[in-house]
Amino acid sequence: MIKVHSLTKIYSNGKGIREVNFNVKEGEVFGFLGPNGAGKTTTLRHLMGFVNPSSGKATINGLDCRRDAAQIQQKLGYVPGEIAFYDNMTGNQFLKFIDELRGRHDNERRNQLITRFELEPGRIIRKMSKGMKQKVGLIAAFMHDPAVILLDEPTSGLDPLMQKRFIELILEERDRGKTILMSSHLFDEVDHTCERVGIIREGEIVAVENINALKGKLPKSFIVTFGQIGDMKVMQNSGLVYKETGPMRVEININEDYDNMLRTLSQCHVIHMDSPPQTLEQIFMGFYGKEGNK
Ligand SMILES: Nc1ncnc2c1ncn2[C@@H]1O[C@H](COP(=O)(O)OP(=O)(O)OP(=O)(O)O)[C@@H](O)[C@H]1O
Known part of the structure; x- marks a missing residue:
């Protein structure tokens, strides 16, 4: 059209x-x-x-x-x-x-x-x-x-x-x-x-x-707050890419590894979970690497 x-x-x-x-x-x-x-x-x-x-x-x-x-x-x-x-x-x-x-x-x-x-x-x-x-x-x-x-x-x-x-x-x-x-x-x-x-x-x-193919290619981050000290140990042994962003709080960055994240979190006591909206710059970084270049 x-x-x-x-x-x-x-x-x-x-x-x-x-x-x-x-x-x-x-x-x-x-x-x-x-x-x-x-x-x-x-x-x-x-x-x-x-x-x-x-x-x-x-x-x-x-x-x-x-x-x-x-x-x-x-x-x-x-x-x-x-x-x-x-x-x-x-x-x-x-x-x-x-x-x-x-x-x-x-x-x-x-x-x-x-x-x-x-x-x-x-x-x-x-x-x-x-x-x-x-x-x-x-x-x-x-x-x-x-x-x-x-x-x-x-x-x-x-x-x-x-x-x-x-x-x-x-x-x-x-x-x-x-x-x-x-x-x-x-x-x-x-x-x-x-x-x-x-x-x-x-x-x-x-x-x-x-749009779904695009989403599948994009890195995604999840901010998770845990309820038990032991949860941080589970994260350390998970193989997931994450950083600690506060007490008992982590930001998990994943590409396609949703299965591992779900398996890991199912062993933890999750008290809050959020996924911030992606900006276009993050999308470009997902597409073209760190500099966002083609
Ligand atoms: N009449 C014009 N004369 C000179 N440059 C122009 C003119 N109109 C647009 N541009 C330039 O062309 C480029 C594309 O502008 P355009 O307005 O199409 O972008 P956009 O994607 O709609 O941006 P925004 O989200 O800010 O509205 C910009 O660099 C803008 O400065």
Whole structure:
């Protein structure tokens, strides 16, 4: 459904994206992961047809993203990284205005989304917080029930409850056959929603992977607190890679050795266990070794 072929955009300062290639299948939720400045927004802006590529091209449903932008955008939902609104409108006035631009008069879905995201639609946008504005942007992107949805860091500014509602919405839309491309710099966010991810770094795609295959390759750490002195002896004899991070507390780092960790911990009295979320830098280190180099 979405095809990106050797897409290259070099800005006058030498930054941008180089030879970006990936495809998103119809009905797939695809995660586009990368640290700040990696090239996610630049790629999404090409898909929206806002920018002329230096070379290469992108298509959506066979249509050229630059040449056929107007036609594509009728069936597309887009949440930009930085949302610009008509600040003096209320949320409701803005959403109605967008619906009218799209030639739509059905407000049922819009109202459902307003309820779902607990938006106060009568508030002036200028007086809204970042999270509230983000909700307006999300509702505007989904309310015309588009077949393809492009989301640039969609949960930025949302509190954990709204992030959860957002994830539920994405999973429902996926089940309804929608094609979704979602950029993020947080692994956990794409982990909840995406089947495959493309990882971009310094303007280049470094991997396109099934999310479960990717997770299997990543080192993972577990912070475990023990309840008995003898537990530390069990750890010493386990062969696991770990370091002591406090009294009766260890951080265990494992690659694929889950079996050994589970066997070892089953002999101990574990009183607390946690696994901190992985940052993208840890993921790159997992992929490319200590320096994160290819
Ligand atoms: N209009 C522009 N002119 C010059 N350089 C630009 C322009 N737009 C983006 N860049 C540069 O291109 C690179 C990619 O930027 P981009 O905004 O696509 O990254 P990103 O992955 O979306 O980052 P973030 O997570 O910070 O939004 C960066 O080095 C950025 O500074």
